[in-house]
Amino acid sequence: MNTQLPCEITTYIDTIIHHARCNQDDKNAIRQELTQHFEEIYANVTAPNAQELIQEFGNPKDLAKLMTRGKCRVQNNTALNTSGLYGLSIFLFLLFCAIVLGGRILPFINLPGLVLSIALPVCLGVSSYGPTCFKTLWKLRLIFYTPAIHETQNSDIKILKGLIQLSYASAAMSALVGSIHLLYQYNPLHVSQSLDEMILNHYGIVFLVQFILLSLLYALILAEVILRPAIKRIQFHLNKTNKETSIHTDRIASLSKI
Amino acid sequence: MKIERQLLKGTAPIAVLSLLAERPMYGYEISKELIQRSKELLSLGHGSLYPLLYNLEAKGHVQAKEECAENGRPRRYYHITQSGTKHLTQQRQHWEQLQQGMHNLLQSSPQELHS
Numbered sequence: 001m002n003t004q005l006p007c008e009i010t011t012y013i014d015t016i017i018h019h020a021r022c023n024q025d026d027k028n029a030i031r032q033e034l035t036q037h038f039e040e041i042y043a044n045v046t047a048p049n050a051q052e053l054i055q056e057f058g059n060p061k062d063l064a065k066l067m068t069r070g071k072c073r074v075q076n077n078t079a080l081n082t083s084g085l086y087g088l089s090i091f092l093f094l095l096f097c098a099i100v101l102g103g104r105i106l107p108f109i110n111l112p113g114l115v116l117s118i119a120l121p122v123c124l125g126v127s128s129y130g131p132t133c134f135k136t137l138w139k140l141r142l143i144f145y146t147p148a149i150h151e152t153q154n155s156d157i158k159i160l161k162g163l164i165q166l167s168y169a170s171a172a173m174s175a176l177v178g179s180i181h182l183l184y185q186y187n188p189l190h191v192s193q194s195l196d197e198m199i200l201n202h203y204g205i206v207f208l209v210q211f212i213l214l215s216l217l218y219a220l221i222l223a224e225v226i227l228r229p230a231i232k233r234i235q236f237h238l239n240k241t242n243k244e245t246s247i248h249t250d251r252i253a254s255l256s257k258i
Numbered sequence: 259m260k261i262e263r264q265l266l267k268g269t270a271p272i273a274v275l276s277l278l279a280e281r282p283m284y285g286y287e288i289s290k291e292l293i294q295r296s297k298e299l300l301s302l303g304h305g306s307l308y309p310l311l312y313n314l315e316a317k318g319h320v321q322a323k324e325e326c327a328e329n330g331r332p333r334r335y336y337h338i339t340q341s342g343t344k345h346l347t348q349q350r351q352h353w354e355q356l357q358q359g360m361h362n363l364l365q366s367s368p369q370e371l372h373s
Binding site for chain 2: 029030032033034036037039040041044053056057058063066067069070071
């Protein structure tokens with residue numbers, strides 16, 4: 001930052017960012033762009049009035065809404081945002097509960113009783129992967145999106161961010177393994193003989209659906225958390241290399257003139 | 259005399275795209291160029307410019323790239339894409355038709371209108 005912006009302007013930008021409802025990356029991008037814009041004004045216009053500039057820009061809340069709308073469209077074209085994934089996971093969980101506890105699959109059997117007698121002992125051992133995974137993801141997300149980490153350019157912090165991303169991946173993978181285990185427990189393709197096994201087969205279908213949906217969910221989490229930042233980093237490094245190359249070319253050109 | 263904001267709203271994307279068709283520009287440059295080129299007739303509020311650019315980016319008409327300026331200042335340059343050029347050509351045709359239609363309408367005398 002070459003120009004020191006007045007307090008009113010920085011507060012104004014902060015208000016826009018505060019009201020913008022998009023992910024941290026987009027918020028950072030908006031903040032950077034607005035800061036650059038005001039810096040340009042301060043560098044090119046003689047004695048600009050901060051209040052007039054703010055008035056010209058408009059109401060920060062309205063602006064934040066418009067910015068969010070624009071940024072959300074960009075997000076929708078690329079991938080689901082992380083909060084959308086959490087929303088989706090909660091919706092799937094509720095849907096799953098509604099199907100199982102609502103008794104739509106086996107209406108002639110006391111389903112809550114069956115869930116308690118059959119599924120609970122298994123769930124205690126195996127399906128605790130799911131909640132653990134989401135708890136871990138949530139905690140990691142909080143650490144990952146801490147502004148201090150995002151704004152620091154220290155290489156150690158970058159390594160830490162990398163490690164957090166790896167933890168995300170491992171958490172997602174463990175959840176995936178948990179789902180496979182569940183599927184194996186309730187294998188719908190297994191030829192059943194007894195009533196108990198038939199019931200298990202019905203559950204198997206439910207778990208198969210759950211497995212597919214969860215796999216999709218984890219794939220989206222992986223894409224959001226691992227691939228997108230990785231692509232951004234690669235793009236950033238490529239841009240940096242191009243810039244360095246152009247700087248070298250300029251230097252060589254200036255030296256050859258001398 | 260400045261054009262009414264509502265009237266300008268629909269033309270703003272075409273104006274921005276036509277500027278970007280010449281060369282990649284950053285936000286502040288776009289707003290400055292717009293005022294200068296239109297001889298201060300068209301002035302898009304600084305606040306409305308960025309949401310508009312994000313919308314154009316979402317539609318794939320422009321692409322943003324972080325570049326370093328000559329003075330070392332990092333800037334986000336907006337480039338027009340192929341889809342943007344195509345859209346601009348279409349919009350230009352529509353604009354010319356609208357202009358012609360409005361011209362015909364406004365030029366016709368009241369006697370002609372009654373007959």
